[in-house]
Amino acid sequence: MTRTQELLLALLGAVLLLALAWAVPWLRFVLTVALAKSLAVFGILLLLRAGQVSFGHALYLALAAYTAAFTAMLIPEALILLPVAAIASALVGLVVGLFVVRYREIFFGMLNLALSMVFYSLLEKFYSITHGTDGMRLPPLRFAGIPLEGEFQGWVLLILAVVLALGFGALVRIYLASPMGQALAGIKTRETRLEFLGVPARRVLLAAYVLAALMAGCGGAVLAMTTRLVTPALAYWTASGELVFIAILGGAGSVFGPVIGAVAFELTRVYAAALVADAWQLILGSVLLLVILFAPGGLWGMGKALLSRRKIA
Amino acid sequence: MGAWFSENGLLVGLAALDGLSYAAAVFMVAVGLNLVFGVLRVLNIAHGSLYAIGGYSAASLGLFLSSRGLPEFLAYPALVVAAALVGALLGPPIERLLLRRMQDHEPVLQLLVTFALFMILEDLQKLLWGVQPVVSDAPVRLLGTVDIPFGADVIPFNAYQLYVLPGIALATLVGLAWFLRKTLAGRMIVAVTTDREAARAMGIDAAKVTLLTFTAGAALAALGGALASPTVSLVPGVGAQTIVLSFAVVATAGLGQIEGAAIAALLIGLGRSFAVYLEPELEVVIPYVIMLAVLLVRPQGLFGVAETRRI
Amino acid sequence: MSALLSARGLKLAFGGLKAADGIDLDVMDGEFLAIIGPNGAGKTTFINMTTGYLKPQAGSIEFDGKPILGMSPRKIVALGIGRSFQLPQLFTEHTVLENAALAVAARSGIWSPFAPLMRPSIRQEAEALLDRFGLSPVADRRADALNEGARKLADIAMAVALRPRLLLMDEPTSGVAAADKMAVVETLVRVLRESRVTAVFVEHDMEVVARFADRVAVWGQGRIMALGDPQTVLNDPQVRRDVIGELPQEALHAPT
Numbered sequence: 001m002t003r004t005q006e007l008l009l010a011l012l013g014a015v016l017l018l019a020l021a022w023a024v025p026w027l028r029f030v031l032t033v034a035l036a037k038s039l040a041v042f043g044i045l046l047l048l049r050a051g052q053v054s055f056g057h058a059l060y061l062a063l064a065a066y067t068a069a070f071t072a073m074l075i076p077e078a079l080i081l082l083p084v085a086a087i088a089s090a091l092v093g094l095v096v097g098l099f100v101v102r103y104r105e106i107f108f109g110m111l112n113l114a115l116s117m118v119f120y121s122l123l124e125k126f127y128s129i130t131h132g133t134d135g136m137r138l139p140p141l142r143f144a145g146i147p148l149e150g151e152f153q154g155w156v157l158l159i160l161a162v163v164l165a166l167g168f169g170a171l172v173r174i175y176l177a178s179p180m181g182q183a184l185a186g187i188k189t190r191e192t193r194l195e196f197l198g199v200p201a202r203r204v205l206l207a208a209y210v211l212a213a214l215m216a217g218c219g220g221a222v223l224a225m226t227t228r229l230v231t232p233a234l235a236y237w238t239a240s241g242e243l244v245f246i247a248i249l250g251g252a253g254s255v256f257g258p259v260i261g262a263v264a265f266e267l268t269r270v271y272a273a274a275l276v277a278d279a280w281q282l283i284l285g286s287v288l289l290l291v292i293l294f295a296p297g298g299l300w301g302m303g304k305a306l307l308s309r310r311k312i313a
Numbered sequence: 314m315g316a317w318f319s320e321n322g323l324l325v326g327l328a329a330l331d332g333l334s335y336a337a338a339v340f341m342v343a344v345g346l347n348l349v350f351g352v353l354r355v356l357n358i359a360h361g362s363l364y365a366i367g368g369y370s371a372a373s374l375g376l377f378l379s380s381r382g383l384p385e386f387l388a389y390p391a392l393v394v395a396a397a398l399v400g401a402l403l404g405p406p407i408e409r410l411l412l413r414r415m416q417d418h419e420p421v422l423q424l425l426v427t428f429a430l431f432m433i434l435e436d437l438q439k440l441l442w443g444v445q446p447v448v449s450d451a452p453v454r455l456l457g458t459v460d461i462p463f464g465a466d467v468i469p470f471n472a473y474q475l476y477v478l479p480g481i482a483l484a485t486l487v488g489l490a491w492f493l494r495k496t497l498a499g500r501m502i503v504a505v506t507t508d509r510e511a512a513r514a515m516g517i518d519a520a521k522v523t524l525l526t527f528t529a530g531a532a533l534a535a536l537g538g539a540l541a542s543p544t545v546s547l548v549p550g551v552g553a554q555t556i557v558l559s560f561a562v563v564a565t566a567g568l569g570q571i572e573g574a575a576i577a578a579l580l581i582g583l584g585r586s587f588a589v590y591l592e593p594e595l596e597v598v599i600p601y602v603i604m605l606a607v608l609l610v611r612p613q614g615l616f617g618v619a620e621t622r623r624i
Numbered sequence: 625m626s627a628l629l630s631a632r633g634l635k636l637a638f639g640g641l642k643a644a645d646g647i648d649l650d651v652m653d654g655e656f657l658a659i660i661g662p663n664g665a666g667k668t669t670f671i672n673m674t675t676g677y678l679k680p681q682a683g684s685i686e687f688d689g690k691p692i693l694g695m696s697p698r699k700i701v702a703l704g705i706g707r708s709f710q711l712p713q714l715f716t717e718h719t720v721l722e723n724a725a726l727a728v729a730a731r732s733g734i735w736s737p738f739a740p741l742m743r744p745s746i747r748q749e750a751e752a753l754l755d756r757f758g759l760s761p762v763a764d765r766r767a768d769a770l771n772e773g774a775r776k777l778a779d780i781a782m783a784v785a786l787r788p789r790l791l792l793m794d795e796p797t798s799g800v801a802a803a804d805k806m807a808v809v810e811t812l813v814r815v816l817r818e819s820r821v822t823a824v825f826v827e828h829d830m831e832v833v834a835r836f837a838d839r840v841a842v843w844g845q846g847r848i849m850a851l852g853d854p855q856t857v858l859n860d861p862q863v864r865r866d867v868i869g870e871l872p873q874e875a876l877h878a879p880t
Contacts, residue, residue: 048421051420053420053421053424099609102612103608103612105420106356106564106568107564107608107612107613109424110560110561110564110604111564111605111608113557113560114561114564114601114604114605115601115605117557117597117598117601118598118601118602118605120597121595121596121597121598121601122598124597125593125594125595125596125597125598126594174737174738174740175737175738177740177741177742178735178736178737178738178739178740178741179726179729179730179734179735179736179737179741180735180736180737181737181741182718182722182725182726182729182741183726185715185717185718186715186718186726188717189714189715189716189717189718190713190714190715190716192713193713193714193715193782195696195697195698195701196675196697196701196706196707196713196783197701197726197727197730197731197782197786198698198701198702198730198731198786199698199726199730200698207737236553237553237557238553241358241428241431244421244424244425244428245425245428245429248421248422248425252421278436278439278440279436279439279440280436281432281433281435281436282432282433282435282436282437282440284432285428285429285430285431285432285433285436286429286433288425288428288429288432289411289426289429289430289433292415292418292422292425292426292429293411293414293426296418296419296422
């Protein structure tokens with residue numbers, strides 16, 4: 001696929017999402033949540049490129065969501081909350097990253113998981129500050145000074161999420177093609193060689209890790225502003241598992257994967273929950289199993305295979 | 314210090330006893346996880362669900378037996394029977410139908426298959442046992458309590474948690490160490506763990522060894538759940554809690570370490586229960602803090618062996 | 625000629641096995657030095673110590689007059705010591721051209737995350753490099769789809785891309801089909817002479833050693849048993865008995 005084709009496809013996708021949100025108003029919320037999560041999944045994609053699976057990436061989503069919630073009590077302005085939350089996430093990502101990039105594979109995954117669980121339990125236990133499992137409500141917000149209410153709020157946040165997804169999608173696409181991104185893939189296959197090329201593998205991984213935290217931070221801020229309620233469950237390890245789930249569901253081979261995966265995931269969840277209230281996890285789990293067993297390239301890979309088959313025929 | 318101790322000594326004693334029985338249950342799960350990782354090279358996220366299902370099944374079987382007016386002591390064999398059933402019924406199909414098919418796939422896909430399985434099993438538990446707490450405490454009740462002298466005080470502690478849980482965990486530890494070192498079947502498992510291809514070349518049926526090891530690991534997790542079930546009330550989410558705790562134990566100990574897992578389970582079990590009694594806010598944090606501290610100093614875990622790659 | 629690399633009194637033991645038991649060696653600027661000796665004699669260990677992958681328990685290594693012991697592989701690479709590997713260390717999911725491009729990018733220090741790896745300047749240099757090694761026909765193949773000879777050459781090409789002054793090669797011809805061996809070595813020697821690289825190579829094939837080495841060092845049980853020009857060393861009766869007699873069978877195949 002050429003660059004122009006990819007760009008057109010991305011824009012077409014954005015228009016399609018907005019049209020869907022216009023046709024089915026209650027989907028606006030679902031799609032905004034999906035796009036917010038896809039921002040975090042871009043980071044999972046980067047780390048997967050290096051062969052590393054983080055089972056604690058929801059830490060950065062949750063951290064940004066809580067940062068947004070606390071900041072909103074002082075300044076309820078969306079255009080301030082977004083960068084503040086994203087930068088907080090990136091800074092914590094830098095500090096944590098300096099520690100975790102020394103580890104690989106299972107230990108990398110487990111350390112991330114442990115750190116996210118530490119954060120989860122702090123959120124849950126320090127009731128006086130965070131209201132524990134009840135979570136925190138965000139006050140009414142403004143966007144560039146205009147109060148966010150009703151329809152307007154839904155559209156503003158959805159469009160913000162679409163713009164962020166397009167922007168970060170393009171950034172990740174460029175990053176992966178650069179020497180930094182290609183070296184990232186080198187960590188997966190032959191880290192020793194990187195070192196003997198004089199390339200500091202840890203710093204290559206750290207850069208990707210911080211970028212991943214930053215993107216998850218943007219996702220967390222959008223999520224908090226959309227749901228207006230943040231709870232410790234955002235940081236629980238199963239939430240991180242969901243992010244990896246979405247990456248694989250959408251397909252880890254392309255920057256379209258995270259968005260396709262997140263939208264498919266949230267839609268399946270909503271419809272499954274409406275269909276059988278107590279078994280939506282069962283349905284999602286089964287979908288994931290089927291995808292892994294029969295379409296390991298994810299939905300993106302499946303779509304691509306269908307397209308190329310039609311071309312041949 | 315003296316004043317603090319006379320004030321809190323009782324709590325410390327209780328915490329130690331509680332921590333011991335807790336460590337015993339966690340060890341059973343972690344050791345199974347470790348065995349399975351050895352032969353399959355994948356950390357089975359659904360392993361915690363097997364613990365939960367083992368617990369639920371044991372409780373249901375116990376309640377069923379007593380509802381039929383059968384002798385209450387049958388609650389003990391019921392624990393073991395339930396665990397064996399869970400292992401035998403769930404282990405082979407999971408290994409055969411899912412994990413074996415994934416063996417040549419990327420590690421992340423192997424891991425995610427077990428996550429999908431975890432999601433499915435979590436909801437199955439809710440469908441089968443509901444969301445209300447399930448309690449079956451006959452095994453604890455029947456054995457009564459033991460008065461443990463502790464300084465001037467006496468701690469009444471139930472005999473089940475004092476003897477049965479740690480006793481079975483210890484027997485498992487000793488038995489497993491002996492089995493892996495001294496028996497032919499055990500040596501075969503170790504061979505497959507060390508080098509699957511070399512083991513195959515020596516004529517070992519690696520597929521069969523993997524199937525049996527996975528089933529045994531599943532049964533150990535279920536047994537851990539079954540043994541713990543009389544001491545807790547079972548609620549949804551217990552599987553999710555257990556698996557991350559066993560991850561912490563395995564990572565702290567170092568991959569593939571059996572005795573190490575016992576020591577790490579003790580460390581984490583005691584740490585957690587001291588927190589419960591002394592600083593409840595820290596209960597959930599402690600296991601991870603222990604793990605982080607250990608990995609900071611020893612990146613391969615307490616007993617893990619650092620590998621140097623041949624180039 | 626002056627010594628580019630000088631090692632003094634290197635010692636390293638793994639448990640009871642003495643992989644280096646007092647190694648003294650000078651590598652002269654511009655020479656091709658072959659290292660021969662039985663398996664387990666410590667030949668690879670010497671390369672690993674020189675490139676920072678292993679740290680000796682005693683001794684010193686100087687490169688161009690500067691002590692390099694204790695430096696990381698990365699620092700040592702930056703000083704101008706390159707190496708290739710007995711088991712080729714290629715990025716297996718990348719094409720051969722991308723492998724070479726990464727090496728070129730690593731040397732030129734271009735790490736902007738906003739410009740593609742395959743920009744014209746890097747691509748041209750990578751293509752020229754592969755051309756010199758005769759690898760152009762396989763440039764677009766994935767590195768894990770190459771035969772052993774091509775993998776060895778690609779591995780060395782990545783080291784050469786860094787423009788080292790000293791190149792250490794660990795068995796550059798092992799695993800290469802007998803029929804291709806001389807062609808591989810000739811390509812290699814031509815490129816290295818063109819680039820004026822000083823080279824140390826571990827080799828089991830005495831034909832290769834005799835034809836291309838300026839000097840030969842014979843390794844045995846962590847020590848240098850003999851050192852000199854190939855003619856003298858390879859005809860020494862003790863070396864013939866102790867070392868050449870013990871070499872693996874494949875090395876005794878006469879090249880065709």
